[in-house]
Amino acid sequence: MAQIFNKYGPILITAMGQTLLLALYGLFFACIIGLIVGIMSVVKNKFCRGFALVFVNLIRGVPMIVLAYFIFFGIPFFCNSILKIGGVTLTALQAGSICLALNCGAYMAEIIRAGIQSVDIGQMEAARSLGLPYWRAMQRVILPQAIRTMIPSIINQFIITLKDTSILSVIGFPELVNTAKNVVASTFLSFQTWGIVAIMYLIVILLLQWAAKVLERKLKYESK
């Protein structure tokens, strides 16, 4: 194992960097999508709620590997061959980020919807009865409380998404699993290589969990 790591360590660590980069892009846009769609699913407007429902069900109903193939191969093909707009290509990083953002975004939307709905309705009523407009009340009273209860679920989703980056090896993005496959192909040392890869994922995820615990402690309401 040590031998493999000495020889292939640098390229595996670089690949881990690529994994993290992909996860970071994906999660960043997933948070934006999740927040927008999550809020859309709790507002009064029926069109917004309908859109949110369709989006979430559509994404949840399709395996991510299918979504990845569809975005990476399907979309450029559709643009080039059917719409006849030439030269549309997506890099694996772009397609991968979109794929992760959509997939994780749909789950985040559900977490955010549940989080907002878990805040007692009386909080909104009290804010409104003081004269605060709906969005102000949302921003100052509801969301801060909702986010606090959502943190464990959000971190959980982050971890799932980080691991799901491995699925994007199928579109050729040089993340950790894809790179490890190449290492195994040239060394045949699958036990050692996959062992190292597993430990690398584990370390990153444990760090993420530790950071989440610290954050959770910081967000407790105490008199300061």
Place this chain on the structure above:
Amino acid sequence: MNPNNVKIKVENLKKDFGRLNVLQGVSTEIYEGEVVVVIGPSGSGKSTFLRCLNRLEEVTEGRVIIDGQDITDPKTDINKLRERVGMVFQHFNLFNNMNVLRNLMLAPVDLKQCGKEEAKERALAMLERVGLQDKIKAFPHQLSGGQKQRVAIARSLCMKPDIMLFDEPTSALDPEMVGEVLDVMKELAREGMTMVVVTHEMGFAREVANRVMFIADGVILEEGTPEEVFDNPQNPRTRDFLNKVL
């Protein structure tokens, strides 16, 4: 009480929840400085009536006019109006994510009623009034029920309302804490605040109310001075209700 100035005029107010007709035509006038106590069996529509007065419930039919302004008119700036109509809830509804001081300062500062400094002064003055000036840094979960409700009253008062609505303000309190909240409300009444209070505290009604209103089945069945309603109720439903609660 100033009988020349109608603060709240309610005209044939109806409210349906789906097929359930909770309010079936309520009309009344509430004067400046008047304390109206609303009593009635649970499910009679008294809380719904109160919540229609600041449009926390959308009115199905009829009008609610506050200081000449029809609040059921979609063109009315309801947020502006709510600044002048304070509301106190059964379950306090203090903002759990803020300490007491920030609970009190949020609305005045956010709605640009005044600057931060003045809002803080106001908040401290109101907290002193309810006897909780030492709790400014506390979070809601660190307060007792009675303290929470007094903070909630102070929070409403920070907006300088001229009408206060109370929705069963003592129903969720332990018995020994009811007094401290009622004392604050009595003080407010003495200072001439226009108040509409939904409550089961008959002692409070007798002592403070200018008028007691008995609501059942979505209509006002009887109203009058506390003496009239409590000592000589005319409607059999009122008599029946009072027999059960007194």
